[in-house]
Amino acid sequence: MAEEIVQKQNEASPVLTAKDFASDQDVRWCPGCGDYSILAQVQRVMPSLGVPREKVVFVAGIGCSSRFPYYMDTYGFHGIHGRAPIIAAGLKMARPDLSVWVATGDGDLLSIGGNHFIHVTRRNIDLNILLFNNRIYGLTKGQYSPTSEYGKITKSTPMGVIDHPFNPVSLALGSNGTFVARTLDRDAKHMQEMIQRQASHKGTSFLEIYQNCNIFNDGAFDLLTDKETKADNVLVLQQGKPMVFGKENDKGIKLDGFKPVVVSLKDGRYSINDLVVHNDKSRELAFILSELTEYPGYPTPIGVFLDIDRKTYDSEMVNQIDKAKNTMDEGDLDKLLNSGNTWKIN
Amino acid sequence: MEKTAKVLKSSIIRFAGDSGDGMQLTGTQFTQTTAELGNDLSTLPDYPAEIRAPAGTLFGVSGFQIQFSSDDIHSPGDEPDILVAMNPAALKVNLKDLKKGGMIIANVDAFNKKNLELAKYDTNPLEDGSLDRYQLFVIPITKTTTTALQTSGLNMKEITRCKNFFALGIMYWMFNRSMDTTIDWIRGKFKKLPKIMEANITALKAGYNFGDTTEIFTTRYEVAPAKLEKGTYRNISGNEATALGMIAASQKSGLPLFLGSYPITPASEILHELSRHKNFGVKTFQAEDEIAGICSAIGASFGGALGLTTTSGPGLALKTEAIGLAVMVELPLVIINVQRGGPSTGLPTKTEQADLLQAMYARNGESPVPVVAASTPADCFTMAYEAARLALKFMTPVICLTDGYLANGSEPWKIPESKGLPEIKVNFVTNPEGFQPYQRDENLSRPWAIPGTPGLEHRIGGLEKENVTGNVCYIPENHQLMVNLRAQKVKNIENDIPLLEVEGPEEGELLVVGWGSTYGAIQAAYENMMTKGYKFSKVHLKYLNPFQKNLGEILKRFKNVLVCEMNLGQLAKLLRMEYLVDVKTLNKVQGLPFKAIEIENKIIEILNTK
Ligand code: SF4
Numbered sequence: 001m002a003e004e005i006v007q008k009q010n011e012a013s014p015v016l017t018a019k020d021f022a023s024d025q026d027v028r029w030c031p032g033c034g035d036y037s038i039l040a041q042v043q044r045v046m047p048s049l050g051v052p053r054e055k056v057v058f059v060a061g062i063g064c065s066s067r068f069p070y071y072m073d074t075y076g077f078h079g080i081h082g083r084a085p086i087i088a089a090g091l092k093m094a095r096p097d098l099s100v101w102v103a104t105g106d107g108d109l110l111s112i113g114g115n116h117f118i119h120v121t122r123r124n125i126d127l128n129i130l131l132f133n134n135r136i137y138g139l140t141k142g143q144y145s146p147t148s149e150y151g152k153i154t155k156s157t158p159m160g161v162i163d164h165p166f167n168p169v170s171l172a173l174g175s176n177g178t179f180v181a182r183t184l185d186r187d188a189k190h191m192q193e194m195i196q197r198q199a200s201h202k203g204t205s206f207l208e209i210y211q212n213c214n215i216f217n218d219g220a221f222d223l224l225t226d227k228e229t230k231a232d233n234v235l236v237l238q239q240g241k242p243m244v245f246g247k248e249n250d251k252g253i254k255l256d257g258f259k260p261v262v263v264s265l266k267d268g269r270y271s272i273n274d275l276v277v278h279n280d281k282s283r284e285l286a287f288i289l290s291e292l293t294e295y296p297g298y299p300t301p302i303g304v305f306l307d308i309d310r311k312t313y314d315s316e317m318v319n320q321i322d323k324a325k326n327t328m329d330e331g332d333l334d335k336l337l338n339s340g341n342t343w344k345i346n
Numbered sequence: 347m348e349k350t351a352k353v354l355k356s357s358i359i360r361f362a363g364d365s366g367d368g369m370q371l372t373g374t375q376f377t378q379t380t381a382e383l384g385n386d387l388s389t390l391p392d393y394p395a396e397i398r399a400p401a402g403t404l405f406g407v408s409g410f411q412i413q414f415s416s417d418d419i420h421s422p423g424d425e426p427d428i429l430v431a432m433n434p435a436a437l438k439v440n441l442k443d444l445k446k447g448g449m450i451i452a453n454v455d456a457f458n459k460k461n462l463e464l465a466k467y468d469t470n471p472l473e474d475g476s477l478d479r480y481q482l483f484v485i486p487i488t489k490t491t492t493t494a495l496q497t498s499g500l501n502m503k504e505i506t507r508c509k510n511f512f513a514l515g516i517m518y519w520m521f522n523r524s525m526d527t528t529i530d531w532i533r534g535k536f537k538k539l540p541k542i543m544e545a546n547i548t549a550l551k552a553g554y555n556f557g558d559t560t561e562i563f564t565t566r567y568e569v570a571p572a573k574l575e576k577g578t579y580r581n582i583s584g585n586e587a588t589a590l591g592m593i594a595a596s597q598k599s600g601l602p603l604f605l606g607s608y609p610i611t612p613a614s615e616i617l618h619e620l621s622r623h624k625n626f627g628v629k630t631f632q633a634e635d636e637i638a639g640i641c642s643a644i645g646a647s648f649g650g651a652l653g654l655t656t657t658s659g660p661g662l663a664l665k666t667e668a669i670g671l672a673v674m675v676e677l678p679l680v681i682i683n684v685q686r687g688g689p690s691t692g693l694p695t696k697t698e699q700a701d702l703l704q705a706m707y708a709r710n711g712e713s714p715v716p717v718v719a720a721s722t723p724a725d726c727f728t729m730a731y732e733a734a735r736l737a738l739k740f741m742t743p744v745i746c747l748t749d750g751y752l753a754n755g756s757e758p759w760k761i762p763e764s765k766g767l768p769e770i771k772v773n774f775v776t777n778p779e780g781f782q783p784y785q786r787d788e789n790l791s792r793p794w795a796i797p798g799t800p801g802l803e804h805r806i807g808g809l810e811k812e813n814v815t816g817n818v819c820y821i822p823e824n825h826q827l828m829v830n831l832r833a834q835k836v837k838n839i840e841n842d843i844p845l846l847e848v849e850g851p852e853e854g855e856l857l858v859v860g861w862g863s864t865y866g867a868i869q870a871a872y873e874n875m876m877t878k879g880y881k882f883s884k885v886h887l888k889y890l891n892p893f894q895k896n897l898g899e900i901l902k903r904f905k906n907v908l909v910c911e912m913n914l915g916q917l918a919k920l921l922r923m924e925y926l927v928d929v930k931t932l933n934k935v936q937g938l939p940f941k942a943i944e945i946e947n948k949i950i951e952i953l954n955t956k
Contacts, residue, residue: 009369023805025817025818036827052800053655053796053800053803054797054798054799054800054802054803055797057797058643060807062808064426069805069807070805070807070818072418072805073803074803075804075805076799076803076804076805076806077648077670077675077805077806077807078644078805078806078807078808078809079641079644079807079808080667080671080808081643081804082639083638083641084641086633086634086637086638086641087641087642087645087648088643088645088646089642090364090604090606090631090642090645090646090648090653091645091646091648091649091797092645092648093604093629093631093642093645093646094602094604094629094645094646094647094649094650094651095646095649095651095796095797095798097798098649098797098798114633115634115638116634116638119633119634119638125857142746153858160610205452209535235495248917276657305782313723317629317631320631321624321625321627321628322622324623324624325624325625326558326740328625329625329627330625331597331623331626331627333593333594333597333598333626333764334763334764336590336593336623337590337594337761337762337764338578338580338761340580341378341381341382341527341580341581342578342579342580342761343381343382343384343578343579343580344577344578344579345384345571345574345575345576345577345579
């Protein structure tokens with residue numbers, strides 16, 4: 001999010017609360033859906049960003065997640081399937097002064113909207129993308145999505161999914177993303193921290209949120225969210241900290257060349273000093289970490305994989321216009337109409 | 347030697363050669379010079395879809411036709427008086443159009459065995475007497491250019507590429523035109539390549555001098571300046587005019603212009619042109635696909651910009667769903683569709699008017715969209731501007747149809763003064779008091795409240811809206827009401843546009859109806875036939891949805907109605923459906939504009955059947 005939007009809340013402007021960001025519309029997600037938590041965390045974080053409500057816009061495509069804008073008392077645009085990132089991009093290019101957010105799902109963003117996602121990301125347009133990844137199509141009632149696991153039985157795959165899923169974090173990194181992070185719907189504090197981080201990033205910020213769809217894919221992330229199993233299966237990435245996980249902080253990630261391996265800190269062979277230290281400025285490390293979920297027995301990283309600076313498309317666009325205005329004329333219409341080779345008839 | 351001078355009222359030249367021979371450039375230069383001399387003119391570029399089709403082949407021929415005149419003219423003309431043929435294939439492809447007794451200027455050096463075979467000539471047409479009916483001028487264009495450039499320091503390949511300027515020089519001599527404009531252009535274009543610059547200028551002058559000194563030519567021609575209306579003129583192509591029209595609309599409305607576009611023939615020049623004018627605050631975005639082009643423009647419109655997307659038929663098909671979204675969210679948006687031959691990829695570089703029904707109806711649901719069409723290259727300025735005006739006033743997407751012929755063709759344009767352009771007023775709502783996103787004004791337009799305005803936070807989207815509040819609403823009666831309101835809003839535009847004017851008697855035997863780019867050919871036919879004493883009337887439609895209010899009543903005043911269009915009768919269908927008139931049709935779907943004579947013949951046929 002661009003700095004110019006962030007206005008320090010002074011005494012004159014009323015202090016906003018989460019409630020101020022809740023619209024008067026009834027929320028219509030299924031009871032128990034992970035989307036509720038995402039809405040709550042976003043509403044909770046918003047006041048702390050220091051952006052006036054009228055400068056915030058939520059854009060969505062189609063799907064359960066995409067009803068999100070209706071529930072936020074900000075400006076909102078509920079678009080068509082898959083096109084949220086590019087509608088949002090057009091808005092941001094036209095209005096760099098706005099804080100533009102995209103609420104989207106795995107079908108919306110990665111299937112029908114895949115093209116826009118990768119191109120918006122590589123251009124580094126200053127948008128904040130919230131991917132509600134529940135690994136299923138909810139609104140159309142239970143078909144597999146581009147993040148559904150191989151072999152999964154769904155309504156449209158009674159004998160199991162035979163295509164290989166996308167890894168959204170890898171895809172964002174591969175699209176030259178500058179901010180890539182992951183969080184869990186049931187970890188409110190962590191999600192809030194991630195939303196804060198992405199909001200302060202200039203450029204496309206991508207946050208994958210593992211979201212439980214209790215109707216069509218219940219328990220998809222239980223291993224990562226249940227008290228019992230969470231610690232052994234989640235690796236919380238923290239800048240400058242060694243990668244330790246496990247109920248008793250007894251496991252860690254060590255690099256064997258480019259290959260990450262899980263080591264035990266209990267048997268005396270390895271100490272904390274042998275572990276990788278997280279650095280969210282390293283694209284190489286981000287790529288390696290993004291692949292952890294591809295192999296059984298590895299923990300799933302949550303946190304910021306990558307957070308680097310690169311010029312944003314929207315600011316470069318403004319720069320070119322300023323430059324043109326300085327080097328050419330200010331834009332005199334009659335002069336333009338009369339340009340080129342003209343002649344007079346008297 | 348002494349040459350005789352002959353005054354002509356008008357002349358038609360066609361330059362033809364390989365697509366790598368620079369024929370488009372040659373034609374454009376001749377056009378520019380001719381425009382500055384004050385002739386009225388009209389051009390027709392015709393080139394293959396392949397950028398560099400294999401040399402010498404029939405399908406690789408590129409042509410550029412220009413008609414210029416001391417009179418008011420409307421079309422590039424039916425039959426060239428002069429054909430400049432740079433190789434056998436160019437001769438073969440174009441000869442059938444040449445006027446009987448017309449002039450052929452042939453580059454004899456290209457008529458070798460290989461090229462003759464490629465052009466499927468068994469014998470050399472320059473030698474076998476098959477061209478006896480024409481005035482044939484056999485000129486060693488390549489050889490003479492080579493001789494002239496012997497000391498240029500260029501290699502053989504570079505030297506041969508200058509031969510089009512030699513040919514252009516000959517034509518400048520023949521029509522007694524100054525070389526200055528072209529010399530200036532060459533100087534600018536090849537600033538960084540001084541050798542090439544000099545060589546091209548030398549070739550041009552050599553061609554001119556060749557005309558002067560050779561004994562082959564005995565006559566020079568004069569086409570005097572046309573008596574055009576007073577004013578300042580420039581020569582302009584349809585795509586350039588479209589781009590300028592949109593900048594003008596942006597300036598007059600005070601809204602920054604945002605173009606989201608994906609490159610597509612023959613619309614890309616609008617993107618190129620607009621991207622050059624960033625000093626007007628124009629933002630151009632080359633999107634990842636056609637859908638992204640329009641969706642980014644919709645996003646920009648939501649933010650308060652003048653949103654624009656430009657495309658051609660296949661792209662319009664891809665934008666379909668998003669146009670429906672713009673209809674639903676009732677945001678202003680201009681969609682320029684430069685029509686080309688279809689269906690599918692069709693004939694990318696050729697012209698057609700077969701997207702009319704697509705523009706009208708190709709959307710899901712009841713999805714009314716205003717449609718306007720430009721009638722000449724310069725009129726693209728007026729209609730692009732008009733599309734923007736309507737979009738902003740009625741808060742709706744508007745489709746503006748042009749086509750490949752208008753886009754690439756050019757004509758002299760009397761430059762308007764900005765202060766004389768129709769007013770475009772935009773009022774963003776800022777007062778939260780009683781604000782409702784779908785509260786309508788007297789035109790049925792909804793208010794435009796842009797993000798950043800405190801107190802007007804609201805949500806819009808593709809789901810059906812509740813009347814007035816704009817909340818999502820599935821109530822059956824509300825849906826019917828909203829469908830009706832959206833339809834009525836578009837219909838209301840008929841009260842905001844001028845009435846249709848009939849040229850010729852207000853009633854009678856025959857009314858000829860055209861729309862879009864058929865204007866030139868129909869007008870030429872009309873004027874030809876008026877001088878011959880035929881009696882009929884004509885109207886030309888630039889508003890296709892809604893039609894002008896008096897159209898139905900005009901149609902009913904004529905015994906016969908003839909619709910001429912470059913499709914299988916799409917406007918004819920609309921007129922029959924809307925007004926229950928039994929229209930007759932003249933349809934041409936060959937990727938080429940009508941010839942005036944084709945229209946004249948049809949008119950005579952109708953007037954003769956009593
Ligand atoms: S279908 Fe699933 S994702 Fe959609 S609202 Fe219900 S629980 Fe949530």
